[in-house]
Amino acid sequence: MNLTILEEIGLTKSEAKVYLSLLELGDAKRAEIINKSKVASSKIYEILEKLQSKGLATTYLKNKIKYFKPVNPKQLINYLDEKKEKINKLETETKNILPELLKLYTSSEQKKEVELLIGFKSMQEVFREQVEELGEGDTCYVMAETHEINDTTNLFFSQIHLLREEKKIKSKMLYNISQKKIVKNFFPTSKYPLTKTKYIEHESSIAINVYNNKVLIIIFGIEISIIKITSQDAANSFLEYFKVFWKTAKR
DSSP states (O other): OOOHHHHHTTOOHHHHHHHHHHHHHOSBOHHHHHHHHOOOHHHHHHHHHHHHHTTSEEEEEETTEEEEEEOOTTHHHHHHHHHHHHHHHHHHHHHHHHHHHHHHHHHHHTSOEEEEEESHHHHHHHHHHHHHHOOTTOEEEEEOOOSOOOHHHHHHHHHHHHHHHHTTOEEEEEEEGGGHHHHHHHSOTTTOTTEEEEEEOOOOSEEEEEETTEEEEEEOSSSOEEEEEEOHHHHHHHHHHHHHHHHHOBO
């Protein structure tokens, strides 16, 4: 018999073997259970005690010999019901303390932190977090890279940009003047009314995003790397640089 379902409801592999052996043997002594289940003799009492605590086995003495007896398999449903009750109780208790946990989380976010993330999936997670964090009226400041990137990455950024617009998040973006035609095709004003785009003369294989107290530095190479800086001071500094470029940029 496949033990997977018994393991999924909370029994260990050894507990499942012993329980199935008990069902086949009926009332049985320790040695009989060991021979049937092939479980180590040093572990058998511990396993049987756990089965008893889960309501799946009982024990009794007969002629001063200890016997073990399986409980009707229907008890598995009762065991699952008890687990569901515990989970529901834990869910309620977790919801009750969630506001305090969120306060602690928000407080810890104010600490300065630098993370290095590698790969396309990491970039997806970071930008989805960005969209989730920003709200209506917030602004994301973007200094785009100037090298050509692949279609998958372009499509992903188009989707992220659309999500920003849907949440009424504003965007200010700086591109190289040579990218003007491509950018106008990708981000037409009619489709992205909350986006303002300007152009400067610069060459770079990295992109920079500044929002709230975060700076994302995306390095496009053989594999994408993202440096994520959580620091209000750093975000303010990068924003000042952005504003300098924005003033002299062309529409």
